[in-house]
Amino acid sequence: MSIFINNSRFINILLLILFVSNDSCLCMHSTVNVTATLNEGGFxxxxxxxxxxxxxxxxxxxxxxxxxxxxxxxxxxxxxxxxxxxxxxxxxxxxxxxxxxxxxxxxxxxxxxxxxxxxxxxxxxxxxxxxxxxxxxxxxxxxxxxxxxxxxxxxxxxxxxxRCHYRAHIAVKIDSGSNPYYLAMAVENVNGDGEIERIEILGEGLKSWGAMQRSWGETWKFNVPGGTSGPFSIRFTDRSSNSVVANELIPRNWIPGKTYYSRINFR
Missing domain, CATH: 2.40.40.10 (RlpA-like domain)
Incomplete structure:
Protein backbone atom coordinates (compact mmCIF):
# COMPACT_ATOMS: atom_id res chain seq x y z
CA MET A 1 0.00 0.00 0.00
CA SER A 2 2.82 2.36 0.93
CA ILE A 3 4.65 1.61 -2.33
CA PHE A 4 1.46 2.41 -4.32
CA ILE A 5 1.09 5.79 -2.62
CA ASN A 6 4.72 6.74 -3.22
CA ASN A 7 4.47 5.74 -6.88
CA SER A 8 1.32 7.83 -7.25
CA ARG A 9 3.04 10.84 -5.76
CA PHE A 10 6.01 10.32 -8.10
CA ILE A 11 3.72 10.14 -11.11
CA ASN A 12 1.82 13.27 -10.03
CA ILE A 13 5.06 15.20 -9.54
CA LEU A 14 6.33 14.06 -12.94
CA LEU A 15 3.10 15.14 -14.64
CA LEU A 16 3.27 18.53 -12.92
CA ILE A 17 6.85 19.08 -14.17
CA LEU A 18 5.84 18.15 -17.71
CA PHE A 19 2.82 20.48 -17.58
CA VAL A 20 4.83 23.47 -16.33
CA SER A 21 7.44 22.97 -19.05
CA ASN A 22 4.77 22.78 -21.75
CA ASP A 23 4.96 25.68 -24.29
CA SER A 24 1.24 26.45 -24.21
CA CYS A 25 1.37 27.05 -20.51
CA LEU A 26 4.28 29.46 -20.91
CA CYS A 27 2.51 31.29 -23.73
CA MET A 28 -0.54 31.78 -21.56
CA HIS A 29 1.49 33.44 -18.82
CA SER A 30 3.39 35.50 -21.39
CA THR A 31 0.15 36.92 -22.82
CA VAL A 32 -1.01 38.05 -19.38
CA ASN A 33 2.31 39.77 -18.69
CA VAL A 34 2.39 41.54 -22.07
CA THR A 35 -1.13 42.85 -21.60
CA ALA A 36 -0.28 44.19 -18.17
CA THR A 37 2.84 45.87 -19.54
CA LEU A 38 0.91 47.58 -22.33
CA ASN A 39 -1.73 48.87 -19.94
CA GLU A 40 0.80 50.20 -17.46
CA GLY A 41 3.31 51.52 -19.99
CA GLY A 42 0.98 53.60 -22.17
CA PHE A 43 2.72 56.89 -21.29
CA ARG A 163 -8.58 59.36 -29.97
CA CYS A 164 -10.28 62.75 -30.21
CA HIS A 165 -13.85 62.88 -29.00
CA TYR A 166 -15.47 66.28 -29.29
CA ARG A 167 -19.14 66.99 -28.79
CA ALA A 168 -19.12 68.85 -32.09
CA HIS A 169 -19.32 68.30 -35.82
CA ILE A 170 -16.55 68.82 -38.37
CA ALA A 171 -16.33 72.47 -39.42
CA VAL A 172 -14.42 74.24 -42.18
CA LYS A 173 -13.30 77.87 -42.11
CA ILE A 174 -12.90 79.37 -45.58
CA ASP A 175 -9.52 81.06 -45.98
CA SER A 176 -9.77 84.82 -46.44
CA GLY A 177 -7.76 84.59 -49.67
CA SER A 178 -10.27 82.32 -51.38
CA ASN A 179 -12.07 83.35 -54.56
CA PRO A 180 -14.25 81.68 -57.25
CA TYR A 181 -11.13 80.07 -58.78
CA TYR A 182 -9.24 79.18 -55.60
CA LEU A 183 -10.86 77.62 -52.53
CA ALA A 184 -8.91 77.03 -49.33
CA MET A 185 -10.23 76.00 -45.93
CA ALA A 186 -9.04 75.01 -42.44
CA VAL A 187 -10.61 71.88 -40.94
CA GLU A 188 -11.67 71.84 -37.29
CA ASN A 189 -13.24 69.55 -34.65
CA VAL A 190 -12.14 66.24 -36.16
CA ASN A 191 -12.96 63.18 -34.03
CA GLY A 192 -11.24 59.80 -34.07
CA ASP A 193 -7.65 60.02 -35.32
CA GLY A 194 -7.98 63.78 -35.43
CA GLU A 195 -5.64 63.51 -38.39
CA ILE A 196 -6.94 64.14 -41.91
CA GLU A 197 -5.14 62.10 -44.55
CA ARG A 198 -7.14 63.12 -47.61
CA ILE A 199 -9.89 65.58 -48.59
CA GLU A 200 -11.95 65.48 -51.77
CA ILE A 201 -14.44 67.99 -53.09
CA LEU A 202 -17.45 67.72 -55.39
CA GLY A 203 -19.41 70.64 -56.77
CA GLU A 204 -21.68 71.56 -59.64
CA GLY A 205 -19.74 71.15 -62.88
CA LEU A 206 -17.43 68.44 -61.51
CA LYS A 207 -18.05 64.93 -62.85
CA SER A 208 -16.07 63.24 -60.07
CA TRP A 209 -14.45 63.99 -56.72
CA GLY A 210 -11.48 66.34 -56.98
CA ALA A 211 -8.49 65.99 -54.67
CA MET A 212 -7.62 68.90 -52.41
CA GLN A 213 -4.00 69.49 -51.42
CA ARG A 214 -2.66 70.36 -48.00
CA SER A 215 -1.54 73.97 -48.29
CA TRP A 216 -0.12 74.36 -44.78
CA GLY A 217 -1.07 73.10 -41.33
CA GLU A 218 -4.69 71.97 -41.44
CA THR A 219 -5.51 74.27 -44.36
CA TRP A 220 -6.39 72.53 -47.62
CA LYS A 221 -6.67 74.13 -51.08
CA PHE A 222 -8.36 73.44 -54.42
CA ASN A 223 -7.98 75.16 -57.77
CA VAL A 224 -11.59 75.44 -58.92
CA PRO A 225 -11.99 74.58 -62.62
CA GLY A 226 -13.89 77.05 -64.80
CA GLY A 227 -17.60 76.40 -64.89
CA THR A 228 -17.58 74.88 -61.39
CA SER A 229 -19.59 76.32 -58.52
CA GLY A 230 -21.12 75.43 -55.18
CA PRO A 231 -22.70 73.99 -53.30
CA PHE A 232 -19.65 71.83 -52.53
CA SER A 233 -19.76 68.46 -50.80
CA ILE A 234 -16.61 67.43 -48.94
CA ARG A 235 -15.31 63.90 -48.32
CA PHE A 236 -12.87 63.58 -45.41
CA THR A 237 -10.60 60.54 -44.99
CA ASP A 238 -8.56 60.06 -41.84
CA ARG A 239 -5.26 58.28 -41.23
CA SER A 240 -7.09 55.00 -40.56
CA SER A 241 -8.73 55.23 -44.02
CA ASN A 242 -12.18 55.96 -42.56
CA SER A 243 -14.24 58.36 -44.67
CA VAL A 244 -17.22 60.61 -43.97
CA VAL A 245 -19.08 62.87 -46.40
CA ALA A 246 -20.53 66.28 -45.61
CA ASN A 247 -23.08 66.85 -48.35
CA GLU A 248 -23.28 70.43 -49.64
CA LEU A 249 -21.24 71.67 -46.70
CA ILE A 250 -20.11 74.82 -48.52
CA PRO A 251 -23.05 76.70 -50.04
CA ARG A 252 -23.24 78.22 -53.51
CA ASN A 253 -22.70 81.75 -52.21
CA TRP A 254 -19.91 80.95 -49.75
CA ILE A 255 -18.05 83.81 -48.09
CA PRO A 256 -14.27 84.02 -47.40
CA GLY A 257 -13.56 83.96 -43.66
CA LYS A 258 -16.85 82.29 -42.78
CA THR A 259 -17.08 78.97 -40.93
CA TYR A 260 -19.46 76.26 -42.14
CA TYR A 261 -20.57 73.44 -39.87
CA SER A 262 -21.36 69.93 -41.04
CA ARG A 263 -23.65 67.39 -39.43
CA ILE A 264 -21.09 64.60 -39.43
CA ASN A 265 -17.92 63.47 -37.70
CA PHE A 266 -15.78 60.40 -37.27
CA ARG A 267 -16.61 58.05 -34.42
Missing part, protein backbone atom coordinates in the same frame (compact mmCIF):
# COMPACT_ATOMS: atom_id res chain seq x y z
CA UNK A 44 6.09 57.97 -22.68
CA UNK A 45 8.45 60.73 -21.50
CA UNK A 46 8.42 64.22 -23.00
CA UNK A 47 9.15 67.84 -22.09
CA UNK A 48 6.62 70.64 -21.63
CA UNK A 49 6.83 74.42 -21.58
CA UNK A 50 4.13 77.07 -21.94
CA UNK A 51 3.60 80.25 -23.92
CA UNK A 52 1.33 83.27 -24.02
CA UNK A 53 -0.47 84.66 -21.00
CA UNK A 54 -0.55 82.53 -17.82
CA UNK A 55 -4.19 81.61 -18.29
CA UNK A 56 -4.33 82.11 -22.05
CA UNK A 57 -5.75 79.76 -24.65
CA UNK A 58 -2.69 79.65 -26.90
CA UNK A 59 -3.02 79.78 -30.66
CA UNK A 60 -4.18 77.87 -33.72
CA UNK A 61 -1.34 79.54 -35.61
CA UNK A 62 0.58 77.06 -37.75
CA UNK A 63 -2.46 74.81 -38.11
CA UNK A 64 -4.67 77.62 -39.43
CA UNK A 65 -7.22 77.53 -36.61
CA UNK A 66 -6.42 81.10 -35.54
CA UNK A 67 -8.30 82.15 -32.39
CA UNK A 68 -10.93 79.43 -32.71
CA UNK A 69 -8.97 77.43 -30.11
CA UNK A 70 -10.37 79.75 -27.44
CA UNK A 71 -13.87 78.37 -27.97
CA UNK A 72 -15.45 74.94 -27.72
CA UNK A 73 -14.55 72.23 -28.34
CA UNK A 74 -10.88 73.14 -27.78
CA UNK A 75 -11.48 75.59 -24.91
CA UNK A 76 -7.83 76.58 -24.78
CA UNK A 77 -6.65 73.07 -23.93
CA UNK A 78 -4.15 73.01 -26.77
CA UNK A 79 -0.46 72.68 -27.45
CA UNK A 80 2.13 73.58 -30.02
CA UNK A 81 4.25 70.58 -30.93
CA UNK A 82 7.83 70.17 -32.06
CA UNK A 83 8.68 68.52 -35.37
CA UNK A 84 7.85 64.99 -34.26
CA UNK A 85 4.40 66.10 -33.08
CA UNK A 86 3.54 68.74 -35.68
CA UNK A 87 4.89 66.65 -38.58
CA UNK A 88 4.77 69.42 -41.19
CA UNK A 89 1.09 69.98 -40.45
CA UNK A 90 -0.02 66.33 -40.57
CA UNK A 91 -0.08 66.30 -36.75
CA UNK A 92 -2.58 69.17 -36.58
CA UNK A 93 -5.69 68.05 -34.72
CA UNK A 94 -4.14 65.01 -33.04
CA UNK A 95 -5.09 64.49 -29.41
CA UNK A 96 -2.93 63.54 -26.42
CA UNK A 97 -3.25 62.90 -22.71
CA UNK A 98 -0.36 64.49 -20.80
CA UNK A 99 0.49 64.48 -17.11
CA UNK A 100 3.34 65.53 -14.83
CA UNK A 101 4.54 63.83 -11.67
CA UNK A 102 8.12 65.06 -11.10
CA UNK A 103 7.37 68.55 -9.78
CA UNK A 104 5.81 68.88 -6.28
CA UNK A 105 3.13 71.13 -7.81
CA UNK A 106 2.03 68.43 -10.28
CA UNK A 107 -1.37 66.87 -9.72
CA UNK A 108 -0.39 63.64 -11.49
CA UNK A 109 -3.75 63.63 -13.25
CA UNK A 110 -3.74 63.57 -17.07
CA UNK A 111 -5.29 66.34 -19.15
CA UNK A 112 -6.47 66.26 -22.78
CA UNK A 113 -4.78 68.56 -25.31
CA UNK A 114 -4.93 69.01 -29.08
CA UNK A 115 -2.00 69.94 -31.34
CA UNK A 116 -2.95 73.23 -32.99
CA UNK A 117 0.39 74.96 -33.55
CA UNK A 118 4.10 74.35 -34.15
CA UNK A 119 6.98 74.88 -31.73
CA UNK A 120 10.13 75.18 -33.90
CA UNK A 121 13.75 75.80 -33.02
CA UNK A 122 14.83 74.80 -29.51
CA UNK A 123 11.75 72.64 -29.04
CA UNK A 124 13.44 70.14 -31.33
CA UNK A 125 16.28 69.59 -28.88
CA UNK A 126 14.11 66.83 -27.39
CA UNK A 127 12.36 64.01 -29.25
CA UNK A 128 8.93 65.18 -28.05
CA UNK A 129 8.23 68.67 -26.76
CA UNK A 130 4.79 70.10 -25.94
CA UNK A 131 4.60 73.89 -25.74
CA UNK A 132 1.27 74.16 -23.94
CA UNK A 133 -1.08 77.09 -23.65
CA UNK A 134 -0.88 78.81 -20.27
CA UNK A 135 -4.30 77.40 -19.42
CA UNK A 136 -3.33 73.82 -20.29
CA UNK A 137 0.00 74.04 -18.45
CA UNK A 138 -1.72 75.31 -15.32
CA UNK A 139 -4.22 72.46 -15.53
CA UNK A 140 -1.37 70.02 -14.83
CA UNK A 141 -1.00 71.47 -11.33
CA UNK A 142 -2.68 70.71 -8.06
CA UNK A 143 -5.46 73.21 -7.29
CA UNK A 144 -3.89 76.41 -6.02
CA UNK A 145 -0.41 75.47 -7.29
CA UNK A 146 -0.79 76.70 -10.88
CA UNK A 147 1.57 79.67 -10.40
CA UNK A 148 4.20 77.48 -8.76
CA UNK A 149 4.15 75.06 -11.70
CA UNK A 150 4.19 77.81 -14.35
CA UNK A 151 7.11 79.40 -12.53
CA UNK A 152 9.09 76.22 -13.17
CA UNK A 153 8.78 77.08 -16.86
CA UNK A 154 10.03 73.75 -18.16
CA UNK A 155 8.99 70.38 -16.75
CA UNK A 156 9.19 66.71 -17.55
CA UNK A 157 5.86 65.17 -18.49
CA UNK A 158 4.42 61.91 -19.74
CA UNK A 159 2.20 61.66 -22.78
CA UNK A 160 0.14 59.20 -24.77
CA UNK A 161 -1.82 59.67 -27.97
CA UNK A 162 -5.59 59.18 -27.68
Missing amino acids: SPAVATWYGSPTGAGSGGACGLQNDVINAPYNGMISAGNGNLFRSGAGCGTCYMVKCIDNPACSGSPIHVTITDECPGLCNNEPFHFDLSGKAFGSLAKPGHEYQLRNAGRINIQYTRV
Whole structure:
Protein backbone atom coordinates (compact mmCIF):
# COMPACT_ATOMS: atom_id res chain seq x y z
CA MET A 1 0.00 0.00 0.00
CA SER A 2 2.82 2.36 0.93
CA ILE A 3 4.65 1.61 -2.33
CA PHE A 4 1.46 2.41 -4.32
CA ILE A 5 1.09 5.79 -2.62
CA ASN A 6 4.72 6.74 -3.22
CA ASN A 7 4.47 5.74 -6.88
CA SER A 8 1.32 7.83 -7.25
CA ARG A 9 3.04 10.84 -5.76
CA PHE A 10 6.01 10.32 -8.10
CA ILE A 11 3.72 10.14 -11.11
CA ASN A 12 1.82 13.27 -10.03
CA ILE A 13 5.06 15.20 -9.54
CA LEU A 14 6.33 14.06 -12.94
CA LEU A 15 3.10 15.14 -14.64
CA LEU A 16 3.27 18.53 -12.92
CA ILE A 17 6.85 19.08 -14.17
CA LEU A 18 5.84 18.15 -17.71
CA PHE A 19 2.82 20.48 -17.58
CA VAL A 20 4.83 23.47 -16.33
CA SER A 21 7.44 22.97 -19.05
CA ASN A 22 4.77 22.78 -21.75
CA ASP A 23 4.96 25.68 -24.29
CA SER A 24 1.24 26.45 -24.21
CA CYS A 25 1.37 27.05 -20.51
CA LEU A 26 4.28 29.46 -20.91
CA CYS A 27 2.51 31.29 -23.73
CA MET A 28 -0.54 31.78 -21.56
CA HIS A 29 1.49 33.44 -18.82
CA SER A 30 3.39 35.50 -21.39
CA THR A 31 0.15 36.92 -22.82
CA VAL A 32 -1.01 38.05 -19.38
CA ASN A 33 2.31 39.77 -18.69
CA VAL A 34 2.39 41.54 -22.07
CA THR A 35 -1.13 42.85 -21.60
CA ALA A 36 -0.28 44.19 -18.17
CA THR A 37 2.84 45.87 -19.54
CA LEU A 38 0.91 47.58 -22.33
CA ASN A 39 -1.73 48.87 -19.94
CA GLU A 40 0.80 50.20 -17.46
CA GLY A 41 3.31 51.52 -19.99
CA GLY A 42 0.98 53.60 -22.17
CA PHE A 43 2.72 56.89 -21.29
CA SER A 44 6.09 57.97 -22.68
CA PRO A 45 8.45 60.73 -21.50
CA ALA A 46 8.42 64.22 -23.00
CA VAL A 47 9.15 67.84 -22.09
CA ALA A 48 6.62 70.64 -21.63
CA THR A 49 6.83 74.42 -21.58
CA TRP A 50 4.13 77.07 -21.94
CA TYR A 51 3.60 80.25 -23.92
CA GLY A 52 1.33 83.27 -24.02
CA SER A 53 -0.47 84.66 -21.00
CA PRO A 54 -0.55 82.53 -17.82
CA THR A 55 -4.19 81.61 -18.29
CA GLY A 56 -4.33 82.11 -22.05
CA ALA A 57 -5.75 79.76 -24.65
CA GLY A 58 -2.69 79.65 -26.90
CA SER A 59 -3.02 79.78 -30.66
CA GLY A 60 -4.18 77.87 -33.72
CA GLY A 61 -1.34 79.54 -35.61
CA ALA A 62 0.58 77.06 -37.75
CA CYS A 63 -2.46 74.81 -38.11
CA GLY A 64 -4.67 77.62 -39.43
CA LEU A 65 -7.22 77.53 -36.61
CA GLN A 66 -6.42 81.10 -35.54
CA ASN A 67 -8.30 82.15 -32.39
CA ASP A 68 -10.93 79.43 -32.71
CA VAL A 69 -8.97 77.43 -30.11
CA ILE A 70 -10.37 79.75 -27.44
CA ASN A 71 -13.87 78.37 -27.97
CA ALA A 72 -15.45 74.94 -27.72
CA PRO A 73 -14.55 72.23 -28.34
CA TYR A 74 -10.88 73.14 -27.78
CA ASN A 75 -11.48 75.59 -24.91
CA GLY A 76 -7.83 76.58 -24.78
CA MET A 77 -6.65 73.07 -23.93
CA ILE A 78 -4.15 73.01 -26.77
CA SER A 79 -0.46 72.68 -27.45
CA ALA A 80 2.13 73.58 -30.02
CA GLY A 81 4.25 70.58 -30.93
CA ASN A 82 7.83 70.17 -32.06
CA GLY A 83 8.68 68.52 -35.37
CA ASN A 84 7.85 64.99 -34.26
CA LEU A 85 4.40 66.10 -33.08
CA PHE A 86 3.54 68.74 -35.68
CA ARG A 87 4.89 66.65 -38.58
CA SER A 88 4.77 69.42 -41.19
CA GLY A 89 1.09 69.98 -40.45
CA ALA A 90 -0.02 66.33 -40.57
CA GLY A 91 -0.08 66.30 -36.75
CA CYS A 92 -2.58 69.17 -36.58
CA GLY A 93 -5.69 68.05 -34.72
CA THR A 94 -4.14 65.01 -33.04
CA CYS A 95 -5.09 64.49 -29.41
CA TYR A 96 -2.93 63.54 -26.42
CA MET A 97 -3.25 62.90 -22.71
CA VAL A 98 -0.36 64.49 -20.80
CA LYS A 99 0.49 64.48 -17.11
CA CYS A 100 3.34 65.53 -14.83
CA ILE A 101 4.54 63.83 -11.67
CA ASP A 102 8.12 65.06 -11.10
CA ASN A 103 7.37 68.55 -9.78
CA PRO A 104 5.81 68.88 -6.28
CA ALA A 105 3.13 71.13 -7.81
CA CYS A 106 2.03 68.43 -10.28
CA SER A 107 -1.37 66.87 -9.72
CA GLY A 108 -0.39 63.64 -11.49
CA SER A 109 -3.75 63.63 -13.25
CA PRO A 110 -3.74 63.57 -17.07
CA ILE A 111 -5.29 66.34 -19.15
CA HIS A 112 -6.47 66.26 -22.78
CA VAL A 113 -4.78 68.56 -25.31
CA THR A 114 -4.93 69.01 -29.08
CA ILE A 115 -2.00 69.94 -31.34
CA THR A 116 -2.95 73.23 -32.99
CA ASP A 117 0.39 74.96 -33.55
CA GLU A 118 4.10 74.35 -34.15
CA CYS A 119 6.98 74.88 -31.73
CA PRO A 120 10.13 75.18 -33.90
CA GLY A 121 13.75 75.80 -33.02
CA LEU A 122 14.83 74.80 -29.51
CA CYS A 123 11.75 72.64 -29.04
CA ASN A 124 13.44 70.14 -31.33
CA ASN A 125 16.28 69.59 -28.88
CA GLU A 126 14.11 66.83 -27.39
CA PRO A 127 12.36 64.01 -29.25
CA PHE A 128 8.93 65.18 -28.05
CA HIS A 129 8.23 68.67 -26.76
CA PHE A 130 4.79 70.10 -25.94
CA ASP A 131 4.60 73.89 -25.74
CA LEU A 132 1.27 74.16 -23.94
CA SER A 133 -1.08 77.09 -23.65
CA GLY A 134 -0.88 78.81 -20.27
CA LYS A 135 -4.30 77.40 -19.42
CA ALA A 136 -3.33 73.82 -20.29
CA PHE A 137 0.00 74.04 -18.45
CA GLY A 138 -1.72 75.31 -15.32
CA SER A 139 -4.22 72.46 -15.53
CA LEU A 140 -1.37 70.02 -14.83
CA ALA A 141 -1.00 71.47 -11.33
CA LYS A 142 -2.68 70.71 -8.06
CA PRO A 143 -5.46 73.21 -7.29
CA GLY A 144 -3.89 76.41 -6.02
CA HIS A 145 -0.41 75.47 -7.29
CA GLU A 146 -0.79 76.70 -10.88
CA TYR A 147 1.57 79.67 -10.40
CA GLN A 148 4.20 77.48 -8.76
CA LEU A 149 4.15 75.06 -11.70
CA ARG A 150 4.19 77.81 -14.35
CA ASN A 151 7.11 79.40 -12.53
CA ALA A 152 9.09 76.22 -13.17
CA GLY A 153 8.78 77.08 -16.86
CA ARG A 154 10.03 73.75 -18.16
CA ILE A 155 8.99 70.38 -16.75
CA ASN A 156 9.19 66.71 -17.55
CA ILE A 157 5.86 65.17 -18.49
CA GLN A 158 4.42 61.91 -19.74
CA TYR A 159 2.20 61.66 -22.78
CA THR A 160 0.14 59.20 -24.77
CA ARG A 161 -1.82 59.67 -27.97
CA VAL A 162 -5.59 59.18 -27.68
CA ARG A 163 -8.58 59.36 -29.97
CA CYS A 164 -10.28 62.75 -30.21
CA HIS A 165 -13.85 62.88 -29.00
CA TYR A 166 -15.47 66.28 -29.29
CA ARG A 167 -19.14 66.99 -28.79
CA ALA A 168 -19.12 68.85 -32.09
CA HIS A 169 -19.32 68.30 -35.82
CA ILE A 170 -16.55 68.82 -38.37
CA ALA A 171 -16.33 72.47 -39.42
CA VAL A 172 -14.42 74.24 -42.18
CA LYS A 173 -13.30 77.87 -42.11
CA ILE A 174 -12.90 79.37 -45.58
CA ASP A 175 -9.52 81.06 -45.98
CA SER A 176 -9.77 84.82 -46.44
CA GLY A 177 -7.76 84.59 -49.67
CA SER A 178 -10.27 82.32 -51.38
CA ASN A 179 -12.07 83.35 -54.56
CA PRO A 180 -14.25 81.68 -57.25
CA TYR A 181 -11.13 80.07 -58.78
CA TYR A 182 -9.24 79.18 -55.60
CA LEU A 183 -10.86 77.62 -52.53
CA ALA A 184 -8.91 77.03 -49.33
CA MET A 185 -10.23 76.00 -45.93
CA ALA A 186 -9.04 75.01 -42.44
CA VAL A 187 -10.61 71.88 -40.94
CA GLU A 188 -11.67 71.84 -37.29
CA ASN A 189 -13.24 69.55 -34.65
CA VAL A 190 -12.14 66.24 -36.16
CA ASN A 191 -12.96 63.18 -34.03
CA GLY A 192 -11.24 59.80 -34.07
CA ASP A 193 -7.65 60.02 -35.32
CA GLY A 194 -7.98 63.78 -35.43
CA GLU A 195 -5.64 63.51 -38.39
CA ILE A 196 -6.94 64.14 -41.91
CA GLU A 197 -5.14 62.10 -44.55
CA ARG A 198 -7.14 63.12 -47.61
CA ILE A 199 -9.89 65.58 -48.59
CA GLU A 200 -11.95 65.48 -51.77
CA ILE A 201 -14.44 67.99 -53.09
CA LEU A 202 -17.45 67.72 -55.39
CA GLY A 203 -19.41 70.64 -56.77
CA GLU A 204 -21.68 71.56 -59.64
CA GLY A 205 -19.74 71.15 -62.88
CA LEU A 206 -17.43 68.44 -61.51
CA LYS A 207 -18.05 64.93 -62.85
CA SER A 208 -16.07 63.24 -60.07
CA TRP A 209 -14.45 63.99 -56.72
CA GLY A 210 -11.48 66.34 -56.98
CA ALA A 211 -8.49 65.99 -54.67
CA MET A 212 -7.62 68.90 -52.41
CA GLN A 213 -4.00 69.49 -51.42
CA ARG A 214 -2.66 70.36 -48.00
CA SER A 215 -1.54 73.97 -48.29
CA TRP A 216 -0.12 74.36 -44.78
CA GLY A 217 -1.07 73.10 -41.33
CA GLU A 218 -4.69 71.97 -41.44
CA THR A 219 -5.51 74.27 -44.36
CA TRP A 220 -6.39 72.53 -47.62
CA LYS A 221 -6.67 74.13 -51.08
CA PHE A 222 -8.36 73.44 -54.42
CA ASN A 223 -7.98 75.16 -57.77
CA VAL A 224 -11.59 75.44 -58.92
CA PRO A 225 -11.99 74.58 -62.62
CA GLY A 226 -13.89 77.05 -64.80
CA GLY A 227 -17.60 76.40 -64.89
CA THR A 228 -17.58 74.88 -61.39
CA SER A 229 -19.59 76.32 -58.52
CA GLY A 230 -21.12 75.43 -55.18
CA PRO A 231 -22.70 73.99 -53.30
CA PHE A 232 -19.65 71.83 -52.53
CA SER A 233 -19.76 68.46 -50.80
CA ILE A 234 -16.61 67.43 -48.94
CA ARG A 235 -15.31 63.90 -48.32
CA PHE A 236 -12.87 63.58 -45.41
CA THR A 237 -10.60 60.54 -44.99
CA ASP A 238 -8.56 60.06 -41.84
CA ARG A 239 -5.26 58.28 -41.23
CA SER A 240 -7.09 55.00 -40.56
CA SER A 241 -8.73 55.23 -44.02
CA ASN A 242 -12.18 55.96 -42.56
CA SER A 243 -14.24 58.36 -44.67
CA VAL A 244 -17.22 60.61 -43.97
CA VAL A 245 -19.08 62.87 -46.40
CA ALA A 246 -20.53 66.28 -45.61
CA ASN A 247 -23.08 66.85 -48.35
CA GLU A 248 -23.28 70.43 -49.64
CA LEU A 249 -21.24 71.67 -46.70
CA ILE A 250 -20.11 74.82 -48.52
CA PRO A 251 -23.05 76.70 -50.04
CA ARG A 252 -23.24 78.22 -53.51
CA ASN A 253 -22.70 81.75 -52.21
CA TRP A 254 -19.91 80.95 -49.75
CA ILE A 255 -18.05 83.81 -48.09
CA PRO A 256 -14.27 84.02 -47.40
CA GLY A 257 -13.56 83.96 -43.66
CA LYS A 258 -16.85 82.29 -42.78
CA THR A 259 -17.08 78.97 -40.93
CA TYR A 260 -19.46 76.26 -42.14
CA TYR A 261 -20.57 73.44 -39.87
CA SER A 262 -21.36 69.93 -41.04
CA ARG A 263 -23.65 67.39 -39.43
CA ILE A 264 -21.09 64.60 -39.43
CA ASN A 265 -17.92 63.47 -37.70
CA PHE A 266 -15.78 60.40 -37.27
CA ARG A 267 -16.61 58.05 -34.42
